[in-house]
């Protein structure tokens with residue numbers, strides 16, 4: 001059994017899809033939800049699903065052990081970032097080499113990096129009159145939105161799109177692909 005932790009900061013719609021996908025799996029278990037924002041929607045999801053959650057603190061995450069000991073004690077094998085807004089400290093990356101992945105709501109390497117999250121990404125895509133956007137699933141390294149790309153899928157950008165309408169189309173694409181890409185990755 002591969003035990004995964006989902007790291008999220010917000011609503012957690014991707015987390016929900018991943019939990020749904022693996023609910024009956026005998027190979028993958030979502031064992032922990034890690035969140036940096038008390039009150040975030042993803043914590044309610046964890047509660048409803050009976051999945052333990054861990055609310056993390058900045059000081060300990062960035063200046064202490066990055067919760068590496070807690071994750072290892074919980075037997076976590078793999079870390080999935082799904083809308084997690086803090087940068088991952090080097091210590092955690094070293095403890096989980098090649099075992100931390102992220103989803104980004106654009107076609108990296110474009111529209112990534114510090115400050116490029118949520119509707120900032122979609123507004124930048126619209127402002128640049130892009131004809132298409134999409135999603136990128138990638139390994140996490142020491143720079144924001146930088147690690148090797150695992151998977152991308154594209155979506156048209158319509159002339160009538162606002163950041164919100166584009167976000168909702170991109171979210172659907174994320175929900176459609178993220179759980180399946182995780183499953184494939186964990187089978188290798």
Ligand code: GRF
Nearest residue numbers: 011012013014083103104105
């Ligand atoms: C997603 O668009 C993801 O790509 C980005 O943050 C968003 C999280 O949405 N990194 P949700 O919390 O899963 O609904």
